Amino acid sequence: MRDARASRSTITLKLLMAASGLLFILFVLLHMYGNLKAFSGHDAYNEYAEHLRTLGEPMLPFEGFLWIQRTTLVVALVVHVYAAATLWRRARGARTQRYVMKKNLASSFSSRWMRWGGLTILLFLIWHLVQFSFGKVNVAGGETNDPYNLLVDTFETWWMTLIYLAAMFALGMHLHHGTWSAAQTLGLTNNVRARRNAKSLGWILAVVIAGGFSLVPICVLAGVITK
Amino acid sequence: MKVTLKIWRQPDAASKGAMHTYELDGVSSDMSFLEMLDVLNEDLIAKGEDPVAFDSDCREGICGMCGLMINGQAHGPEVTTTCQLHMRSFKDGDEIVIEPWRSDAFPVIKDLVVDRSAFDRIIQAGGYISVNTGSAPEAHSVPVPRDDAIRAFNVATCIGCGACVAACPNGSASLFMGAKITHLGELPQGQPERDTRVVGMVAQHDAEGFGGCTNIGECTAACPKEIPLDVISRLNWDLHAALRHGR
Amino acid sequence: MTDMPDTTLTGDPSHDAPADHGDDAAGYYTPGDPIRDTKAPEGPIDERWQTRKFEARLVNPANRRKLDIIIVGTGLAGASAAATLGEAGYNVKSFCYQDSPRRAHSIAAQGGINAAKNYKEDGDSAHRLFYDTVKGGDYRSRESNVYRLAEVSTNIIDQCVAQGVPFAREYGGLLDNRSFGGVQVSRTFYARGQTGQQLLIGAYQAMERQVAAGTVEQFTRHEMLELIVVDGKARGIIARDMVTGEIQTHLADVVVLASGGYGNVFFLSTNAMGSNVTAAWRAHRKGAYMANPCYTQIHPTCIPVTGSHQSKLTLMSESLRNDGRIWVPKKKSDCEKDPREIPEEDRDYYLERIYPSFGNLVPRDIASRAAKNVCDEGRGVGPEVDGVRRGVYLDFSSAIERLGRDGIEEKYDNLFDMYARITGENPYETPMRIYPAVHYVMGGLWVDYDLQSTIPGLFVTGEANFSDHGANRLGASALMQGLADGYFVLPHTIRDYLADGPFEKIQESHPAVVEARQAVEERVTHFLSTNGTRSVDSYHRELGNIMWEYCGMERTEDGLKKAIDLIRTLKDDFWRNVKVLGTADSLNQSLEKAGRVADFMELGELMCIDALNRRESCGGHFRGESQTEDGEALRHDDQFAYVAAWEFAGDGELPVLHKEDLVYTAIEMKQRSYK
Numbered sequence A: 001m002r003d004a005r006a007s008r009s010t011i012t013l014k015l016l017m018a019a020s021g022l023l024f025i026l027f028v029l030l031h032m033y034g035n036l037k038a039f040s041g042h043d044a045y046n047e048y049a050e051h052l053r054t055l056g057e058p059m060l061p062f063e064g065f066l067w068i069q070r071t072t073l074v075v076a077l078v079v080h081v082y083a084a085a086t087l088w089r090r091a092r093g094a095r096t097q098r099y100v101m102k103k104n105l106a107s108s109f110s111s112r113w114m115r116w117g118g119l120t121i122l123l124f125l126i127w128h129l130v131q132f133s134f135g136k137v138n139v140a141g142g143e144t145n146d147p148y149n150l151l152v153d154t155f156e157t158w159w160m161t162l163i164y165l166a167a168m169f170a171l172g173m174h175l176h177h178g179t180w181s182a183a184q185t186l187g188l189t190n191n192v193r194a195r196r197n198a199k200s201l202g203w204i205l206a207v208v209i210a211g212g213f214s215l216v217p218i219c220v221l222a223g224v225i226t227k
Numbered sequence B: 001m002k003v004t005l006k007i008w009r010q011p012d013a014a015s016k017g018a019m020h021t022y023e024l025d026g027v028s029s030d031m032s033f034l035e036m037l038d039v040l041n042e043d044l045i046a047k048g049e050d051p052v053a054f055d056s057d058c059r060e061g062i063c064g065m066c067g068l069m070i071n072g073q074a075h076g077p078e079v080t081t082t083c084q085l086h087m088r089s090f091k092d093g094d095e096i097v098i099e100p101w102r103s104d105a106f107p108v109i110k111d112l113v114v115d116r117s118a119f120d121r122i123i124q125a126g127g128y129i130s131v132n133t134g135s136a137p138e139a140h141s142v143p144v145p146r147d148d149a150i151r152a153f154n155v156a157t158c159i160g161c162g163a164c165v166a167a168c169p170n171g172s173a174s175l176f177m178g179a180k181i182t183h184l185g186e187l188p189q190g191q192p193e194r195d196t197r198v199v200g201m202v203a204q205h206d207a208e209g210f211g212g213c214t215n216i217g218e219c220t221a222a223c224p225k226e227i228p229l230d231v232i233s234r235l236n237w238d239l240h241a242a243l244r245h246g247r
Numbered sequence C: 001m002t003d004m005p006d007t008t009l010t011g012d013p014s015h016d017a018p019a020d021h022g023d024d025a026a027g028y029y030t031p032g033d034p035i036r037d038t039k040a041p042e043g044p045i046d047e048r049w050q051t052r053k054f055e056a057r058l059v060n061p062a063n064r065r066k067l068d069i070i071i072v073g074t075g076l077a078g079a080s081a082a083a084t085l086g087e088a089g090y091n092v093k094s095f096c097y098q099d100s101p102r103r104a105h106s107i108a109a110q111g112g113i114n115a116a117k118n119y120k121e122d123g124d125s126a127h128r129l130f131y132d133t134v135k136g137g138d139y140r141s142r143e144s145n146v147y148r149l150a151e152v153s154t155n156i157i158d159q160c161v162a163q164g165v166p167f168a169r170e171y172g173g174l175l176d177n178r179s180f181g182g183v184q185v186s187r188t189f190y191a192r193g194q195t196g197q198q199l200l201i202g203a204y205q206a207m208e209r210q211v212a213a214g215t216v217e218q219f220t221r222h223e224m225l226e227l228i229v230v231d232g233k234a235r236g237i238i239a240r241d242m243v244t245g246e247i248q249t250h251l252a253d254v255v256v257l258a259s260g261g262y263g264n265v266f267f268l269s270t271n272a273m274g275s276n277v278t279a280a281w282r283a284h285r286k287g288a289y290m291a292n293p294c295y296t297q298i299h300p301t302c303i304p305v306t307g308s309h310q311s312k313l314t315l316m317s318e319s320l321r322n323d324g325r326i327w328v329p330k331k332k333s334d335c336e337k338d339p340r341e342i343p344e345e346d347r348d349y350y351l352e353r354i355y356p357s358f359g360n361l362v363p364r365d366i367a368s369r370a371a372k373n374v375c376d377e378g379r380g381v382g383p384e385v386d387g388v389r390r391g392v393y394l395d396f397s398s399a400i401e402r403l404g405r406d407g408i409e410e411k412y413d414n415l416f417d418m419y420a421r422i423t424g425e426n427p428y429e430t431p432m433r434i435y436p437a438v439h440y441v442m443g444g445l446w447v448d449y450d451l452q453s454t455i456p457g458l459f460v461t462g463e464a465n466f467s468d469h470g471a472n473r474l475g476a477s478a479l480m481q482g483l484a485d486g487y488f489v490l491p492h493t494i495r496d497y498l499a500d501g502p503f504e505k506i507q508e509s510h511p512a513v514v515e516a517r518q519a520v521e522e523r524v525t526h527f528l529s530t531n532g533t534r535s536v537d538s539y540h541r542e543l544g545n546i547m548w549e550y551c552g553m554e555r556t557e558d559g560l561k562k563a564i565d566l567i568r569t570l571k572d573d574f575w576r577n578v579k580v581l582g583t584a585d586s587l588n589q590s591l592e593k594a595g596r597v598a599d600f601m602e603l604g605e606l607m608c609i610d611a612l613n614r615r616e617s618c619g620g621h622f623r624g625e626s627q628t629e630d631g632e633a634l635r636h637d638d639q640f641a642y643v644a645a646w647e648f649a650g651d652g653e654l655p656v657l658h659k660e661d662l663v664y665t666a667i668e669m670k671q672r673s674y675k
Ligand SMILES: Cc1cc2nc3c(=O)[nH]c(=O)nc-3n(C[C@H](O)[C@H](O)[C@H](O)COP(=O)(O)OP(=O)(O)OC[C@H]3O[C@@H](n4cnc5c(N)ncnc54)[C@H](O)[C@@H]3O)c2cc1C
Pocket: C072, C073, C074, C075, C076, C077, C078, C095, C096, C097, C098, C101, C103, C104, C105, C106, C107, C108, C109, C110, C111, C112, C113, C195, C196, C222, C223, C224, C225, C258, C259, C260, C261, C270, C271, C272, C275, C276, C278, C279, C315, C439, C440, C461, C462, C463, C464, C475, C476, C477, C478, C479, C480, C482
C-alpha cells in the first residue's frame, strides 16, 4: 500500500472516538460535580448554574464559556457518533454470514453493549437537552426558569427518575469498557499492569460517575432533596 | 464413544451452504479432532458421499493451516489449534457444531475451507524488514537487549491461523497485525520502517474489509498462541506515531 | 532418457559391465554409466566456492526482468531463493500447495540451525562444521558441497538477524547458542523450540516484500503435477489450481524445485499431511536422477502411535534425551503394569547397558533401532496396536529429583505440555512413552555442485535434493542447508545458466507442453472415473506399513524383495480399484491425495531397490546382513562409497543405476563407534 495514509484508517477513527470520549468523561465529571450541588440547597445550586453562565467574563461574553463548551461537545459528539456509526457499519459488513453457534469467552457484557448503550445515551441526551437546556419541559407542569426547582419537579416524577437511572446505567457500562478501550486505543496499555490499571479505572469512573449522577434523582424521589 | 456432528457443507464459493448432521460411532478419546473427521470422511467415501473438506497440514499446531469453529469457539474448547484438540475434550453423546471461520475477508472456498490470502497481503503491505540478501551486517554488530528479544519472540509465534478474526465480533484482524507490528517494532532492526509498516498494514487491513477493533478481547481468548492484547495497544501507538510524523 | 548434458556424464562404456557378483539387487535394475559432478572447481577445498562464484557468469541487470524463474516450494529453501532472486530483479513465480507460503513444513522444525560462528571460542570453524557434517553423514556426502555449506553458514545468521528473526540471546544482548545432536562445540542457534518457524517467517516476509515489489508472483494452493522439458531443458511446469481445478501451464527459463522431503511415503511420519514427492518424482520421470532414495532418518523421540486412526506423528525435541532415561521392563509380563510400580531392578535401561559411554545420547539411528529391537522382543509399552506395543519409557523421575520440578519445567515445559495435550498423560508424574518415527530423507534428486539436476535448467534445493547430508543428517543442519541453498548458493549458480538466456520463447502449443498437460489431465480423469472400492488413504496406509516394516529402521535382502512384490501388487490394485469422489473442477482433497499416493508407490519401489543394492549399514540405514559380531552397523567403503543416482527408464522398465564415486581429499574416512 504505497499511497496509504494513516489518517484514513479505522484506527484513526478509533483515535477520534477515544479523544472525544475522553472529553465527554471530563465533561460528565464536571457536570456530575455540579449536580451534586443540589445537596447544598436551592440557592447554591442556582448560583452555580448562573456562575457557569458568567464564567470567564469579562474576557468572554455572557454564556461565552458555556457556548465554547457546548460547541466543543457538539463537535465531539458528531465525531464520536459518526465514527461509531462508520465502525458499526464496517463491523456488520465484515461478517455478513453469521455463525450458527458462537460463544463469547472473554468479552464483558459492557464491551459488547457499547453500540446499543451508546445509542441509549444518545437518545437520552436528546431528551435531556430538550428537557433541561433548549426546550425546558417541566413534566410536573411547574416553572421552568428556576433550575433547582425544575430539577426537583422532574425527579419527583417516578418515571423520569427511572429513565434517568436507566440512562446512568447505560453510561456506567459505557464508561466501564470505554475507559479501558480508550487507553488501549491511545496505545497506553502495553503491558499487563497498564491493562489492569486501565480496567480498574474503568470500574472507578463507571461507579463514581453513574453513581454520582444517580444520587440526586434518588434523593429527590426519596424526599431527601426538596424544594 | 458416539458423537453427533453438525457440519457446514458448501460445495464451492458460489453456492449456498447449509448445516448437515452426521452420526459418528466408534470415536476414541485418543483421536485428535481432525483424525475424528478423517474417520468420518472414510465413512462418507465408503457410502459414496463427498468427504468434508477441511484444511490441515502440520497437525502439530505450528503451521496455522487448520482452524474450525467448534461449538461456537474458534479452535474449540481448549486453548490450542484445532489439530491439537483431542476427542478426550468431548464426551459420549455430545453434539458438535462445526463451522468455517466466518469473515467476509476470508471467503469460504468449500465446506470448512476458507481463503486467508488477505493475511499475506497485509504482510506484503509492510510486514517485513527491508534487507536484501547478502547486505546484512555481522549478526553481533547490533546487540539486542534480551528482554526485547524475548518480547519480540513471544509475539512472533503467531501462526497466522485467523482464529482472532473468527472470534472477533467485529471481524477485525488487529491481533494478527499487532503481533507483527510488535515483533518487528521491538527489535532495533525494525525501527527504520516503523511508520511505513504500520500505515501500510493497517490500510491493507481496512481495504480487505476486516472490521475495526473495539478492544473487547475475544481474539486473545481464542488465540492458540496466546498473543496478548498489548500488541493492539502497540499497533495503535505506532499508528499515532505515524500520524504525528505526517504519514 | 539420454537428454543428459555430456558434462555431467563420463560416457565411458566400460562401466556398462554387469553388476558386481553378489549384488542383491541384480535383476531389479540396469547398471548405467558412472556420473560425476563437473561443476565443483579443482583446487583446495576452501577455495572452491570462491572460484565457482567468480567463474559463474553474470546476468546483465537489464536482462534479468526478461528471465522467468519458477520456484516450486516456499519452505526455507524455496522462499529464500524467491526473495533473493526477486531482489536481483528476475521474474519469479513461486508455488506452494498450502494456502500461504508461510505454512511450508520448515515451520515445524524445533531444535535449531547450525552455523560456524565460533562465538563461544570453543574451536569451531567452517572446517570443523564440514568435518562434523561429513562424519555425521557417515562419509556418504559430497565433500565440496558440504564444505560450501559450512562456509556460508555464518552468513545465514547475519541475514536472519537483519530480517528480525528473534533468536535467543544472552544477557549482554548477543546471540546465544547451544550444542546439539552430540557435537562437541556450541554452534546451534535457536529461537526457543520454534527455530524453523522463526526462520521461515523471516524468509516468507522477505519473499512477500518482493511480491509487493512486483518481482515475485505467488501461486498458493497450486500443486505442480508435471515438469515441462523442451529440447532437453526444463522450461516450465503444469500445475493444478487446487481451488478451481484448472490445469495451468507455466513456462519459464529455468525451474527450481524446493519441494521438501518425501517421508510421507511411510504414511506416518513427522512430515506435514501434504508433504509429497510428486514434484520431484515427476521430474525424475522426465530425466532427473534420484539419488540415494533409501536414505531415511528415523528420529527416536516421537510420540507413539495410539491406534489405526493415527494420521501423523509428532516429534519431540531430541534435547529430552539429555535428562530423560530410556528403559523398558525386563520382563514381558510387566509391560502392561503402571511403570511407577515396576521396581528399579526389573527395568532395563538398555541404551545405558549396551552403550555405556554414550548411554541415552547415542546417535539417532542407534537409539531408534535399539527401541525397535526391544519392542520386537515383546518388551514394548503403551497401547497395543496391531498386536504389538510400540513404545519405550523416557523417564524424568531422576532428573526431577536432581533438578526439581521447576528445573525441568524451565527446560522442557512446552514439550511436556505438548506431550500431555496429545497423550492425555502427565509426564511429570508418569514416564513419557516414545517411539521412533520417520523424520527426514537424506535422499533426493541428484544435483551437481551448482545444484542443477541431470536435466539442464532444473535446479533442486533443500530437502528435495540429496547433496549435503550423506547417509545421516546432523541435527540442525537441514535448516542450514535450506537457507544456504536459497540465499547464498543458488542465486550464484543459477546465473551461470541464465547467462545464456532468455531462451527461445515456447508456445503452449509446443508438443512437449501439450504432452505434459495431457498426461496430467489423463491422470485426473483416470482417478475420477475409476470408481473402485478403496479410498486413497487406505492405500497410502498400506504402502506406509510395507515401507516401515521392510524399508524402515532395519532392512534385509528378503524383506526388501518381499516389499517390492507387495508394492507392485498394491500399485496395480491402486490403479484399478481406487475410489475418488467429487469433481475435477473444484477443491478435491481426495483427488490431490490420489496423485501423491500414485507417485509414492513408484518411489517406494525405487527406495526398496536402492536399499537392496546397498548391502552395507551406514548412517541411518541398517542392513541386517551387514553388522559386526556384536550387532553394530558395518560400513563397506570399498564397495559402497558412492552416490546411487537412479535414472527412470520408462514404465515397466528397470531403473538404471549411475554411481558417483565419493572422493575425499580434505577428510579421512573412519568407522564410527559409540560403545
Ligand atoms: C518436525 C520436524 C522437526 C525438524 N527439526 C529440525 C531442526 O531442528 N533443525 C533442522 O535443521 N532441521 C529440522 N528438520 C528438518 C527441516 O525442517 C526440513 O528438512 C527443511 O525445513 C525442509 O525445507 P524445504 O524448504 O526443503 O522444504 P519444506 O519446508 O518442506 O517446503 C516444501 C515446499 O514445497 C511445496 N510443495 C511440495 N510439493 C509441491 C507440489 N507438488 N506443488 C507445489 N508445491 C509443492 C510446499 O507447499 C512447501 O512450500 C525438522 C523436520 C521436521 C519434520
